[in-house]
Structure formats: structure tokens, C-alpha cells
Amino acid sequence: MGMQGDFFQLLKEQGYQFGNPVAAAAGIEVPTATTILALKYRDGVLVAGDRRATAGNMVMYDRTDKVLEIDRHSVMAIAGVPATAYEMVRVLAHSFKYYRRTQLQELSFEGKLRAVSKLLKENVPAALAGTGAVVPVFAGYDHEQGAAKIYFYDILGAEFEAVEYAVSGSGSPTIRGILHYQNTWGPQPLASLPEEQATVQALRLLSSAAEFDSATGGVNRELNLYPVVKLITEAGVRVIADGDLKRLYEQDVLRAR
């Protein structure tokens, strides 16, 4: 019943199906691969992602946005099969809106987390069949506790809270080590970085990931292509403009030769 404010249930009653297992046909390459990262900085959480979508060794698209806003205070960064991931984001965005409008209150942060796990669980058959695996990072601002939070998931829907940072996607092993090193022995812990420095870190990390992972797109200055960087603070989600990324990249990421 709609009275409970559960949009996903309502969709199911309408005959909607999510995450049907379809055996991967031999020879079909499903687009995947990515590097996404989320890290806590001084004012909240920074979430960033490269912009490349690949299928096997082919680059499909170089302008993908993998850091998707679900509502004013939460984003989901996606690694895995984009078709499933985009659908998940659509379901989540509508579920949160529907809940807020029917119940006349925001869905709690825990409620939002549950909704993500629930969808991942529904998706298990498709994930195991190889056509729908999604490994997202969910980040948002929890108004109840007055803190920004990061959660990451495995493909079966298990939820883990990240204390300082989370990474996902094919390029993530490279930057996981860097994050650990920076956070532990760097000039200052990531959580104390101001906004601009956190953004510089994100650009450096994604450039490193692109260096070692062919499926991660780094910065393409000729085409003026920069990663997507979004900040979540108490005030909501904010996208860093390409102009600012360009300036920071030229100033603090490029090394003069």
C-alpha cells in the first residue's frame, strides 16, 4: 500500500521487476570499469569519479557521470554495470522523494542506507549471472547526527561504513594504498583537509588510477575533460565546476617539466 510511503513496493505492485538474472551471452562485453572514491574532509564528504565507460578493451564513452545525486543530501558513486546502476539511482531517487512527499518528513539516513542494501539484494541474481554487478559507494549528510558519512558495499548488498575513505572500481587497488599512506603519514590526515586541498587530492588520486588502469579515464586536457567531483556538506550537494578543476589541476597536479 502506498500509505506506507514505500515506492519500491508500489512499483512491484505495478509489475515492475528489478535485477532479473539474465545469463551473459558468450562474447558480449558488458560495459564496466571505473575508479570512484569518497573521502571525508574538513567540511563533509568529497565524492569523485573518473568519466570513462569501457566494454572489454573498448572505450565506450568518456563523459560518463558516475557520481549521481540521489537527493539534496546524498549521492551514489557507481562502479560496475551502468545499466543496473543508473536504474538503481532512479529507483532510489524516486523512493526518497515519494517517501518525503507522502510521509511529510525526510527519510532517515538509516532508512536511505536500508533502501540501497535492499536494492542490491534484489539484484543478487543478476549480479551473479554476470550482467548486473554493481559495487556502489553511498555518501550523504546525516542531519540526525550532524555528520557526513560514507558507506561501501559488496555486490551481494553487504554494507560497510567507511571511517575515513572508500574506493571502488577497477582502478581502486592503486589508490587504496596511496590513500592509506597519505592519511597515515601525509602532512595532515585527510579529514582535516580544506575543500581545495581535498579536491587536489582527488584529482591526483584519479590521475594515478588512470596511470595504472586502462579502464579508468584520467584528465584529458585537450578535450577539457576532468573527473566529476562533488562535495556533500550540511548545506547539500555541490558540484565543483570544470573551471575550478582546471585551475587546481594546472596549479597543483601538473608538474612543471
Added chain:
Amino acid sequence: MYEEPYRWIEAVGNRRHYLDEQFTKGAPVVASAYADGILMLTASRGTPKLYEIYDRIALGGMGHPADLEKLRFSLLEMAHIEGFNRSPSDVTGARLMKYGLAPAIKQAFEEIYKAPFIVKILLAELGTRPERDLFLTINYDGTFEESRRWASLGATATVQAQMGRYLDSQPGFEQAPLKQAVETALCAWAVGSLAQAASSAAEGEETPGLAPADTTAGDASTLPGKDSLLAHVRQTVTEKSLECILLERNGPGSSKYRALGSDELGGLLPSGISTASPA
């Protein structure tokens, strides 16, 4: 006994009479365009009367809270399923009205063995450009109307027309900044509220539905002055609280609806009117 056509018409007539009675104590609702979008305003006691339906659509209602709630849920369901299956731009006020509300309300009104919906509903839809803003109102019998620039709900059609007449007498209200727009809407609301009070006071002597206001409609000089309108608002807020929502064209994100909190609304009200909740 209602099988005969005459009896049926008589029963529907009785029903109209009964329903008209239900709205006489209700608070009118005003919606109007302003510089940055649309604002909707009413005064309510306890249950809110203004709601968010979809990204660019807001609802204002008069009548029984339970009926309003039932219809609100069906609109929300329809809008979100449509927005998900097609796209958010395919969710329009006109379709919600024509396929969501009107058939259900009309059917309930004409099924004389069952209870009708005791509601009047206003949908305001924020267009991508000001000339696309649209207002839709529906009466308890299922008849609906579309309008531009403003719309209102009141106990009778006359009350609604009076409120519109006030707005039309304020040149350029649709381009006014928020503070000024709130004041204009408050005055229009007071026009409706006073007209309603006058027609229910006169009901004893006059034929119901032909309140004295009817005879004066069209004559702009009969509108009360701004001071007496604001005085009426000042008196109302001692027992009811003002409710105001906006659809902001340049608001962040996809949902353009924003309810004004009592602090923010308090700052926008003309001096002497406070939003402090009634004692």
C-alpha cells in the same frame, strides 16, 4: 427511490446543498505567480492544507482532511509512477487533474448512495518559463478549470472570483518580488475570507448560493482597502497559523517545492502580523 430521473436530480441537488454548507467555515487558498515562481498561501488550524505533489507541482486544498489525504495519496502515486516510468517532465498538472482527480471526484459526487469527497483542490504547476505556469482548480462535483497567473479556492464561486478580482486590481503582481507578493496574496486571501464570512452571515435572510456579494461582483470599488484586509489577517492569525509554500524556478535540485518555515515567513509578513503559533 432514486431510480426515477427526477428523484436522482433532486438527490444531487440536495448533495450540492449539503456540500456547499461544508465549506463555509473553511479557509480560502490563494496561489499566484511572483517574480521567481509561484507562491501559495492559506491559514490553517492544525492540519496543513498545502502539499508537495511532484518536482514542480504543489497542491492546496479545502475540505475534509481525510478526503484530502486520500486524494493526495492517489495523486502522489500517479505522479511518481509516471515520473519513474516515463520522465519527470511527463508529469503535468493537467494530466493529474484530468485523469487523476476529476473522474474520481465526479464519480463519488454522483453515486448518491455513497459519501462524496468533501474537497476543493488547487494544483499549481511551475513551468520552465513563467508563461508556462499553470493553475488548475477542481470543485467537489468534479468540474475543473485552468487558469494562468493566479487561482483560488473559496467556499463559493463568488468568493473565488472576488479574490481574483483583487489580484487583477494589483497591476504587475506576477512580477513582484517575494515580500511584496506575500503581502498581495495575504490581502487576496483576506478578501476571500471576508467575503465568505459575509455570505454565511447573510445566509439566514437570503437564498443560499445567492449571497449579497453576487450582486456586487464586477464592481472594483466594493473591495475593502488594504488596511482593513491586513487587519483581518492580523485577527485571523490569533487563532489560525499562516501557511505558505513556494515553487522556485531557480531552486536547487529537481524538486522546486519549498515550504516557508515560520521564521522565514515571519520576516516576509507586513509589520504587525506574526507567525507565532496561536496560544
